[in-house]
Amino acid sequence: MMTPARRRLALTLAGLFTVLATMTVVTSYSVTLYRLFCEATGAGGTTQRVAADDAAVSSRTVSVSFDTSVAPSLPWRFRPMQRRVRLHLGEDTLVFFEAENLSDHDIVGHATFNVTPDQAGPYFKKIQCFCFTEERLAAHARVQMPVDFFVDPRFATDRETKDVSEITLSYTFFPSLRPQGATDLARFGGEDAAAGAQLFATQCSGCHAADRSKVGPSLAGVVGRTAAGVPGYPYSAALTQSGLVWSDANLARWLAGPAAMVPGAAMPMSVPDVGQRQAIIAYLRTLQPAG
Numbered sequence: 001m002m003t004p005a006r007r008r009l010a011l012t013l014a015g016l017f018t019v020l021a022t023m024t025v026v027t028s029y030s031v032t033l034y035r036l037f038c039e040a041t042g043a044g045g046t047t048q049r050v051a052a053d054d055a056a057v058s059s060r061t062v063s064v065s066f067d068t069s070v071a072p073s074l075p076w077r078f079r080p081m082q083r084r085v086r087l088h089l090g091e092d093t094l095v096f097f098e099a100e101n102l103s104d105h106d107i108v109g110h111a112t113f114n115v116t117p118d119q120a121g122p123y124f125k126k127i128q129c130f131c132f133t134e135e136r137l138a139a140h141a142r143v144q145m146p147v148d149f150f151v152d153p154r155f156a157t158d159r160e161t162k163d164v165s166e167i168t169l170s171y172t173f174f175p176s177l178r179p180q181g182a183t184d185l186a187r188f189g190g191e192d193a194a195a196g197a198q199l200f201a202t203q204c205s206g207c208h209a210a211d212r213s214k215v216g217p218s219l220a221g222v223v224g225r226t227a228a229g230v231p232g233y234p235y236s237a238a239l240t241q242s243g244l245v246w247s248d249a250n251l252a253r254w255l256a257g258p259a260a261m262v263p264g265a266a267m268p269m270s271v272p273d274v275g276q277r278q279a280i281i282a283y284l285r286t287l288q289p290a291g
């Protein structure tokens with residue numbers, strides 16, 4: 001039997017040992033933990049991924065510049081299609097990057113990104129970006145890839161960032177280490193779809209988004225979908241009873257004049273220009289179904 005004094009000593013030693021063991025584990029995993037932390041919080045110049053932009057738009061503006069590079073082992077050309085944009089904090093902004101595979105075979109790449117200055121990282125929020133996934137680019141293919149982002153208005157009140165007026169977003173494409181299951185960059189379509197995305201941003205995005213309903217229903221996966229098919233969205237009776245399926249041809253008629261096509265429909269605008277309608281439909285085709 002242990003005396004009470006020896007028993008206390010044994011317990012203390014056991015306690016110390018546990019603390020020591022825990023510290024060793026924490027230290028050896030801290031690099032991984034730090035990376036996980038950065039990915040989760042956007043610390044250290046990485047950026048955050050968000051589902052939607054619910055932040056209010058502020059009058060304060062900030063300038064964002066774009067910078068791209070490609071690992072020497074990846075035979076791609078990759079460039080920003082605009083050098084810089086000036087935007088209001090909270091303003092949903094669409095920019096484009098172009099990638100071209102200069103080789104004779106399909107290649108899967110992966111983009112990493114970085115925001116400078118570091119303190120701006122947590123406020124830089126991306127809604128849609130090619131950098132979330134492994135991306136396949138077919139031999140000699142060229143695509144224009146959208147990035148949809150905004151800068152959180154809290155940027156203006158944080159002591160660390162309130163005086164920052166220039167942000168730089170840099171991307172580097174590397175050959176993918178996990179090419180299985182890559183998504184295909186062909187989903188972004190050609191130049192038509194890129195033009196359509198611009199038109200969508202100016203003419204439609206006030207009422208529609210690809211990931212949620214706003215004034216209008218979510219347009220995720222709209223091409224091929226039954227009309228009035230978003231659960232929970234308060235459609236007009238006219239559209240609900242129309243029995244339409246959103247083929248390219250039906251979308252073209254709808255955009256030319258919703259109320260002429262479906263009397264009683266509640267969408268109050270149209271796109272008179274046939275070329276613009278085609279470009280917008282090319283863009284709608286790139287919107288993946290939700291989930």
Ligand code: HEC
Nearest residue numbers: 203204207215216217227228229235236239265266267269
């Ligand atoms: C001012 C707001 C507004 C704008 C701008 C607008 N829409 Fe709509 N849209 C609506 C509303 C509201 C509906 C639902 C119509 C109904 O219920 O009859 C709708 C419905 C739709 C539908 C049918 C969706 C479904 O689930 O059946 C499509 C497709 C569509 N809009 C595309 C567009 C495109 C493309 C643009 C830009 C060229 C655009 N809309 C601009 C408000 C808008």
